[in-house]
Amino acid sequence: MTQSRLSAIQAGRFAALPLRNLGREYPNSLAHFAHNDADMRPPRELHPIFWGSYDWHSCVHGWWLLTRCLRRHPEMAGAAEARALYPRFFTIAAGIGEADYFSAPGRGTWQRPYGWGWLLALSAELAQWDDPQAAEWRDVLKPLETVILDQFPSYLAKLTYPIRVGTHFNTAFGLLLALHFARVIDKPAMVTLIEQVARRYYGQDVDYPGHYEPNGDDFLSGGLVSALLMSRIMQPPEFAAWFGHYLPGYHNGGAGPYQPAIVADRNDAKGVHLDGLNLSRAWCLRGIAATLSAGHSAHGVLMGLADSHEAASLPFLESGEYGGEHWLATFAALAIEGLED
Structure with a gap:
C-alpha cells in the first residue's frame, strides 16, 4: 500500500498531545470491574502503566502514537522528553500489574476488542522500533x-455475529489491529484465524x-472499516469484485454515500467523536483505494x-x-499513513 508518511513537523505536533496527557490522571473515565471495596483504587494503582489520558484504551494508543512518532522521527520536537517517559512507566512490575488486572475473574470482556487491538498494535510498534531499549519495553x-x-x-469462536457499530466495540477495527500485529510479529496461525473470521463475517456482504451513517457519536465507519479489513485479506482482483457488490454506489466513479461529518460542538466529548470519524474514514478510504489500484474507476473518487x-x-x-485532545491525534496519524510500513 502506498500512503503518505508523517513529516517531522506532523510527528512533533501529534506527539505533543500524548506528551501532555500520558501522565495526566484526572479527569478519568474509569471503566472498572470491581470485586469488593479493596478494588476501589485510583487509576494509577489499578493500571500501573496505562493510567493517564482520560481512559485506559486512549492511554494505550497514546503510547502507540508517541512510539510511532519517535520511530519515524527521532529528531522531532520534544523527542528527548518523550523518550524519557518510557523508563518511568515501562517497568517489569508495572507490566505484571497490567496483566494481573486483565486476568482477574469477571474481566474477560474488559476492553474487548478495541483496547485489546491497541495493546497489540503498541507491541508491534515497539517491535519495529530500532531504539536500543525498545525490546526491553516490549518485554514489559x-x-x-x-x-x-x-x-x-x-x-x-463464540462471536456469532460481527459488531458493526461505529464505536469501541466494532469487530472489524479490532481485527485490523490484531492482524497488523500478527503480521509484524509473524504469527501465521493468528493471521489465518483472522482471515477466516473476516470472510465469515463480511465475505457475503452486499449493498x-x-x-445510514453516521450515528451521532461514531468515530469509525462501520461500512468502511469492514471494507478496509477485507482489503487486507484479499488479493486486489478478488477485493475489487467484492467491493463492487458491497458499495455499488462507487461503481463507474459514482459519488457513493460518504461525505465528511459535521461536528456541531467540539466541547462535547461525544460530539467530537465525529472528528475521529472523519480521520478514520480518510484512513479507510485511502487504504481501500490503494488496494483497488489507480486504474479502478472508484480510485480517484475515494482518494478525493x-x-x-x-x-x-x-x-x-x-x-x-x-x-x-486526549485521543484525536492517533486517528490523524492513521489518516496520514495508516498502520503499515
Missing part, C-alpha cells in the same frame, strides 16, 4: 500481550447501507473523499478540550 508488555492472545481465539474528510478535522486536534 508481554504478560498482558499473552493474556490477550490467549483470549482472542475463544472470543472469535452496505452507508447512507479521503482528502476532504482529513481536511474537515485535521485542523482541530488542538481544540483545548480534553474530550478530543
